[in-house]
Amino acid sequence: xxxxxxxxxxxxxxVGSPLSLECTVEGTSNPNLYWYRQAAGRGLxxxxxxxxxxxxxxxxxxxxxxxxxxxxQFILSSKKLLLSDSGFYLCAWQxxxxxxxxxxxxxxxxx
Amino acid sequence: xxxxxxxxxxxxxxxxxxxxxxxNFSDSVxxxxxxxxxxxxxxxxxxxxxxGTKQNGRLSATTVATxxxxxxxxxxxxxxxxxxxxxxxxxxFNKFYFGSGTKLNxxx
Numbered sequence: 608x609x610x611x612x613x614x615x616x617x618x619x620x621x622v623g624s625p626l627s628l629e630c631t632v633e634g635t636s637n638p639n640l641y642w643y644r645q646a647a648g649r650g651l652x653x654x655x656x657x658x659x660x661x662x663x664x665x666x667x668x669x670x671x672x673x674x675x676x677x678x679x680q681f682i683l684s685s686k687k688l689l690l691s692d693s694g695f696y697l698c699a700w701q702x703x704x705x706x707x708x709x710x711x712x713x714x715x716x717x718x
Numbered sequence: 719x720x721x722x723x724x725x726x727x728x729x730x731x732x733x734x735x736x737x738x739x740x741x742n743f744s745d746s747v748x749x750x751x752x753x754x755x756x757x758x759x760x761x762x763x764x765x766x767x768x769x770g771t772k773q774n775g776r777l778s779a780t781t782v783a784t785x786x787x788x789x790x791x792x793x794x795x796x797x798x799x800x801x802x803x804x805x806x807x808x809x810x811f812n813k814f815y816f817g818s819g820t821k822l823n824x825x826x
Contacts, residue, residue, distance in 0.1 A: 651816040709761040
C-alpha cells in the first residue's frame with residue numbers, strides 16, 4: 608500500500624532563516640505531487656505541483672521554492688523565511704481516479 | 719482560478735442528528751473530492767465524485783455537475799465526525815482549488 612511521509616512534524620524558525628521540508632511517497636511510481644499551505648482556520652492553498660522529476664509548477668509567487676530530485680521525493684524550501692510563511696504545510700500525492708492522499712503535515716511557526 | 723464556496727462555515731450538532739454540507743463551484747470541473755480534516759490536521763479523502771451519487775456507510779455525496787454544486791450528507795452523526803470538511807475541485811492541469819471548509823462540532 609502507498610504511504611506518504613513528511614518531516615519534521617513541527618518546526619519553529621526565526622525570521623530570515625532558511626527552510627527545507629521533505630515529503631516522500633512509498634508504494635507508487637511517478638505520482639503527481641503537491642505542496643499546500645493552510646493558514647489557521649482557513650482552507651488549503653496550492654503552492655506547487657509536480658508531474659515528474661525536475662518538473663515543478665508554481666501557483667503562488669512568493670519566497671518559497673520546490674524541487675523534485677527523485678521520483679518519490681518532493682522538497683519545499685526557502686532561503687529566508689518571513690513571518691507570513693507560518694502555517695501548516697501539507698504534501699499530497701495523486702492516485703487512482705485522481706484521488707489525492709495527504710501526508711501528516713508540518714506545522715511551521717516563524718518568529 | 720475556480721471559486722469554491724462551502725456552507726455553512728460552522729455547524730454544531732447533537733450526536734445522532736443528520737446534516738447536509740454544500741459546495742458550490744464557479745466553473746465546470748473534471749474532479750471533485752470531499753475531505754475530512756480531523757482535529758490533529760490529518761486530511762482523509764471521503765469521496766471522489768465529479769458527478770452522481772455515492773454512499774459509504776453513514777456518509778453519502780451527490781454532485782450535480784450541470785448546476786455546479788455538491789452535497790455531503792452525514793447521517794446519525796457521531797463525535798468522531800467532528801472536524802473540518804473540505805470540498806476540492808480540479809478543472810485541468812492538475813490544479814486543485816479548495817473551499818474554506820465547514821467546521822463541524824458533534825456534541826455527545
